[in-house]
Amino acid sequence: MTRTRSLRLAAAALTAAAALTLTACGGSDGSGTKTSGKADTSAADGQDQGQPADDSGQADTAQAATASKDGKDGKDAKNAAKGTCTAADVKVEAKAVQTPVNHLLLVATNTSKSPCHAYNFPFVRFDADQATAGVVEESRPQAVITLAPGKSAYAGVITSAADGSGGAGRDAKKLGVSFQGSDGNGSVGDQASVDLPGGKVHVDDSARVTYWQSGAPAALKW
Numbered sequence: 527m528t529r530t531r532s533l534r535l536a537a538a539a540l541t542a543a544a545a546l547t548l549t550a551c552g553g554s555d556g557s558g559t560k561t562s563g564k565a566d567t568s569a570a571d572g573q574d575q576g577q578p579a580d581d582s583g584q585a586d587t588a589q590a591a592t593a594s595k596d597g598k599d600g601k602d603a604k605n606a607a608k609g610t611c612t613a614a615d616v617k618v619e620a621k622a623v624q625t626p627v628n629h630l631l632l633v634a635t636n637t638s639k640s641p642c643h644a645y646n647f648p649f650v651r652f653d654a655d656q657a658t659a660g661v662v663e664e665s666r667p668q669a670v671i672t673l674a675p676g677k678s679a680y681a682g683v684i685t686s687a688a689d690g691s692g693g694a695g696r697d698a699k700k701l702g703v704s705f706q707g708s709d710g711n712g713s714v715g716d717q718a719s720v721d722l723p724g725g726k727v728h729v730d731d732s733a734r735v736t737y738w739q740s741g742a743p744a745a746l747k748w
Contacts, residue, residue: 611642611673611705612715618648618703620683622723623746630683630727631742632703632720632735636673644671644679644738646706649713652698652729659683662748665736679738680745685729692732699726 615638621631632650636642650659662684671679686695701720704713739745 609640609642610707610714611636611644611679613703613705613718614715615640615642616644616673616705616718618718618720620701620720620722626746628684628686628688628728629746630685630723631745632681632683633678633742634673634681634705634738635678636675639675641672641674643708644673644705645708646710647735647737648681649702649704649706649717650683650733650735651702651704651717652727652733653700659733659735662734662736665739665745665748667737667739667744671738671740679740680742681738682736682745682748684732684734684748685727687730687732692730695728695730697726698722698729701727 611634615636617635617637619633619635621633623629623631632648634644634648647661647665651657652659662682665682673679686692699722701722702717703720704717705715706712707714736745736748
């Protein structure tokens, strides 16, 4: 009985040890496998749903797109400024007209190889006057006048009032003409020095100029 009991106790001890060993191995392997499986599943889920693990690529793409857009906008702004008529690429002449009386006709001809825009009205200055002549607001055209190479824009200059309402006036011997920018906030480029017909013209306080027009008749109707 003693030998049999001892064998039973030894067998029970071996069985318990084996169970503990299997439990320990299974727990370790299960934990490792589960952890690894969870990481793999998360990565797969992210790929299936189109969720990148790292969004730095998106940030770089967005920055590149912004830089490209800014560069394009800057280029467009530069081209727009370049497309404005200035005295550097447009020749301005003042011509005498028979009618209406007390008028001059400004002719601006594009001498460059590219189109340009004659915005608003010319700034007209007689002699060394601080102020430029006023403008005939009613002469504003419906669209900006664009000059192709070799083409001209026109503006009428009312030099003095026919009824004498502009004061005594004086004889001016110099005429300066400047172009405006698209924003209408001032002149662009240098002032053109324009010869007056006969070398002088009578002007008074009522001197005004029209907006740039596409034809001479429209410029002289005011």
